[in-house]
Amino acid sequence: MIITVTPNPALDLTWHVDRIVPGGVHRADTGRARAGGKGLNVARVAHAQGATVRALTTVGGAAGGEFALELRSSGVPHLLVPVVAETRRSIALVDEHLGDTTIVNERGINPSNDEWRALLDAVGESLVDAAEAGENAPVLVISGSLPPGAPAELLPSLIIAGRAAGAAVIVDTSGPALLQAADAGASVLKPNAAELAEATGISDPLAGAAELLRRGAELVLLSMGADGMLAVTSDAVVQARLQTPLAGNPTGAGDAAVAACASLWAEGVREPEAILRRATAWSAAAVLMPLAGEIHDSWPSLADALLVETHDFAPEQKDPR
Template sequence: MTILTVTLNAALDVTYEVEGADWNGVNRVGAVHRRAGGKGVNVARVLAALGHPVLLTGLTGGPTGALIEADLTAAGLPHSFSPVHAASRTTLAVTSSTGTALFNESGPAVDATEVTAFLERYDRLLRTGAEAVVISGSLPPGLSADFYASLCSRAGEAGVPTIVDADGEPLRHAPGGRPAILKPNAEELTRAVGTMDAVAGARALRTAGAGAVVVSRGADGLVAVTPDGEWTARMPYPVAGNPTGAGDASVAGLALGLVQGTPWPTRLRTAAALGAAAVATHVAGDIDHQVFESIRDQIQITPH
């Protein structure tokens, strides 16, 4: 049994490590990392690092798409992407001691024929051993804002629970598909429901149809509103590093808890620890196992 991750806007992620970015001058790059990315890809990398079987799907196209799939194959990550004619996107992260700047292309436009082909593949994969589906990231041009909700509904018809990590209109529509878990960050939640109160916003998304809502708040940890209770997971100390991919690592922890049926407090502790372990690395999709093990038991879970 595998966890299926869906990345409709897969990317070739390029990360530049610099001493300090001069936005009006020439910069010397200390190290360069290039590999397949996109939020669902990052989730799958973390799950695989924890020893859980994964299968990646989504859309790829052109020379960039070929590089994405080749990198996944080299990493030993099983995948079944649906092809599109336009080239997949590239993203750039510039990271230094002062922070990380992200430059994200919008992605390839998708036509109706390509959407139909993907949905046929998706339905087939749902019925061939998927125990849960993680649907995350941005939508490429050409897909409607309720597309994630539709994917959740299709998975539900196949008896497979879903987790959605999205922003904007796709997040606002997602509860209509009855996902098991929604995982926005604090800013995404505010944009979706118009409140900065994480608990109130999460409750609103649950009322709209989500089974549970987990809000990531960076160094402030997680807030969860679930059928079994409401909790805050607080970090014992801040972890310095690159926050890109931290939310994806937390989603991986939530997915593990979902398929293993672990109690919510344990699930939240694992998710928060994985987020911290991702911050401690240079590249999205990686985790520092030592940080994960050392911080997990120190995370405080407080009921509301």
């Protein structure tokens, strides 16, 4: 089973307008509301591709009520922990003329300590359920930002709970939390190049990945934009990319990559190249879809078209590309 945790969920609101004019008044057809957050996007993709999932997050207020209704209608198995604070909103304005999207993300409101404990308890119970139900060890995915003021021990506590239950732990986050996740024993980390440089202060991506490995990660999946993706372990670097980058919506590409990694890990697959091929193909297939949390059915042909290279790796090496 794949258990996803979204510490800072959002009700995603999307409107399409002909053209965004700063300071102007815009008219749009009825927008779309969707339960969002990176962990939920991971759960949606993995569930649609046949994996057994359970998505855990918090929910509160009127926006939380709309969030819960949409998630229920999606069919994705989930467990919602009620909180007093209003679920945040993420607002996307799509400029049809330029094809650009302008996004405004509310920061979110920190739940109380008792509410965080309730989420941790729900994670623990889900890990027990997963261990009892599955042949392979469960996979715990912790994905997305933390709300301002979240307890410093929250992320390490989640990771430690997962490892204590025998689960692999995959973390997709940014900033100091990325280093915190490595220190706490996350199995897989999935930053992009900018997030890695910001967190480590190291401009070279391989040296930055080596720092995460030194701190305790087993595998770093590193998104490199048009250059595809790298899988970095203590002894090898594997690069996968398409010959021609795809145009489309990159919003959920990283979440699809995490879903691919989690799905294979839940099946007992640990081989970095196999994980990278699936992660890169699902990431590319997500670019072809209008909404995060979905991938295009053409992903097998995208996987066949990947250019894959493997290089030996030592921490002092520079980028081999």
